[in-house]
Amino acid sequence: DIQMTQSPSTLSASVGDRVTITCRASQSISSWLAWYQQKPGKAPKLLIYKASSLESGVPSRFSGSGSGTEFTLTISSLQPDDSATFYCQQYNIYSYTFGQGTKLEIK
């Protein structure tokens, strides 16, 4: 099975900061990577698909990059509403694997 490892596990940043979360796959997944945002008590929300494509309606301060085994999610200017847990997920025809999550706190 493909394993997904996110770093850091927790992150504290201030409004306006640039924030980067990293996700590493145990083997190449090409660009089959998505990023989700989850707030407490809610289902996850798709932010980025195919590593760098922004889902419709998602603010442009969110961006994704990478391919193969290394990926990043960047928030260009952190907003108060961005406090949440973020998950990466690899998806291919046979299986889906999530990272362990990155909890983002606003200072």
Added chain:
Amino acid sequence: QVTLRESGPALVKPTQTLTLTCTFSGFSLSTSGMCVSWIRQPPGKALEWLARIDWDDDKYYSTSLKTRLTISKDTSKNQVVLTMTNMDPVDTATYYCARIRSGSPIDYWGQGTLVTVSS
């Protein structure tokens, strides 16, 4: 619009079989490329993908849980059913169903249903 809703018991006893139903609207599982998955999340922990069923009845399971899982669909009722055998307290989690279009990530999620395993 696309909606999904999970239903099933809130409490099951250890060793029992869990049966969850996902009732959806806004798309058809008889349409080429449409899929439904189940995902779970233990309290305070990460998401875990469980299973997927496709429009053509292909089925895929988590490697670690495949001996305990069965996924099926009733296209006429717009429902997908997941059964998990031999439930254990570590299976306590919120269980989500979700829509996938083949080759894409999850785009719509249900609200989730909390299942507690306890005697």
